[in-house]
Amino acid sequence: MTDKPGIVITGASGRMGQMLIKTVLDSDKAELAGVVEREGHDWVGQDIGIAMGGAALGVVVTDDAGSAFAGAQAVIDFTAPQATIAFSKLAAEAGCVHVIGTTGMSEAEIAQLDPAAQDTVLVRAGNMSLGVNLLVQLTKKVAAALDEDFDIEVIEAHHHHKVDAPSGTALMLGEAAAEGRGVALAEVSDRGRDGITGARKKGDIGFSAIRGGDIVGEHDVLFAAAGERIVLRHMATDRAIFARGALKAALWGQGKDAGAYDMIDVLGL
Numbered sequence: 001m002t003d004k005p006g007i008v009i010t011g012a013s014g015r016m017g018q019m020l021i022k023t024v025l026d027s028d029k030a031e032l033a034g035v036v037e038r039e040g041h042d043w044v045g046q047d048i049g050i051a052m053g054g055a056a057l058g059v060v061v062t063d064d065a066g067s068a069f070a071g072a073q074a075v076i077d078f079t080a081p082q083a084t085i086a087f088s089k090l091a092a093e094a095g096c097v098h099v100i101g102t103t104g105m106s107e108a109e110i111a112q113l114d115p116a117a118q119d120t121v122l123v124r125a126g127n128m129s130l131g132v133n134l135l136v137q138l139t140k141k142v143a144a145a146l147d148e149d150f151d152i153e154v155i156e157a158h159h160h161h162k163v164d165a166p167s168g169t170a171l172m173l174g175e176a177a178a179e180g181r182g183v184a185l186a187e188v189s190d191r192g193r194d195g196i197t198g199a200r201k202k203g204d205i206g207f208s209a210i211r212g213g214d215i216v217g218e219h220d221v222l223f224a225a226a227g228e229r230i231v232l233r234h235m236a237t238d239r240a241i242f243a244r245g246a247l248k249a250a251l252w253g254q255g256k257d258a259g260a261y262d263m264i265d266v267l268g269l
């Protein structure tokens with residue numbers, strides 16, 4: 001036993017799950033307390049080190065999330081909306097900080113996280129990287145400085161496995177632009193243009209999504225006016241940036257009051 005917070009990783013076999021496991025193992029500030037996979041997954045019952053193609057680590061993959069969370073201090077969860085809702089209840093029962101990177105959640109699904117945030121620290125962000133959260137603040141600032149003569153478009157690109165669009169990051173950037181402009185994103189959001197769409201409506205915030213190959217995650221916020229354009233850009237080339245942010249959030253949450261937080265809180269931006 002050490003006094004380092006014990007972290008459980010859900011979705012262990014996923015792209016982010018594996019990156020998170022490596023990040024926790026490499027950290028001298030936290031310990032890997034457990035790894036969770038879906039019932040019926042090949043990895044359940046295997047040592048996680050062996051499952052990931054390396055040496056045994058003495059941590060066995062389980063499908064019993066409740067037991068894995070009991071005795072841990074934080075859960076880092078990059079899975080899927082319904083799984084995340086179920087994990088939020090179990091994390092709250094176990095008194096674990098719940099760090100949520102899962103994207104593609106509807107407003108109704110996000111509302112289902114509220115009861116857990118009454119009981120524990122819940123940190124949720126569509127992007128855990130320092131760079132993107134800085135870009136969110138810059139976007140808010142630029143949008144506040146410009147009027148509606150500048151058309152705002154959020155353009156994102158991701159790998160061909162990604163299942164949700166617009167990305168969680170694109171939505172964070174759209175929200176920031178809307179906030180800067182003093183409007184509600186729901187009122188001005190323009191998604192998925194196709195066919196005879198009519199001319200662009202002044203004041204709209206548009207979204208476009210590219211999917212291809214192994215692109216980790218790229219986001220542009222374009223402010224386009226007559227005679228000039230401003231582009232704010234973030235390019236992720238390594239998923240480690242998201243995992244490092246998530247671990248930072250898990251550590252930051254220790255001892256904090258129950259509630260819903262985001263990476264702007266964690267990073268103090």
Ligand SMILES: NC(=O)C1=CN([C@@H]2O[C@H](COP(=O)(O)OP(=O)(O)OC[C@H]3O[C@@H](n4cnc5c(N)ncnc54)[C@H](OP(=O)(O)O)[C@@H]3O)[C@@H](O)[C@H]2O)C=CC1
Pocket residue numbers: 010011012013014015016017037038041078079080082083100101102103104125126127128129168242
């Ligand atoms: N906030 C951020 O900074 C970032 C967020 N993300 C988001 O994280 C999520 C995961 O991304 P990624 O790792 O690329 O996706 P993967 O598909 O590689 O991994 C998802 C993992 O979640 C598991 N999972 C899915 N559904 C369930 C369920 N119902 N119960 C238990 N486990 C489940 C999957 O298991 P199985 O394969 O068996 O279905 C898999 O192990 C996405 O929403 C993505 O957008 C990604 C990067 C950064």
Ligand SMILES: O=C(O)C1=N[C@H](C(=O)O)C[C@H](O)C1
Pocket residue numbers: 103126127158162166167168169170216217218
């Ligand atoms: O699915 C991904 O890969 C990513 N998802 C997040 C998102 O939806 O914005 C963050 C990052 O861009 C990678």
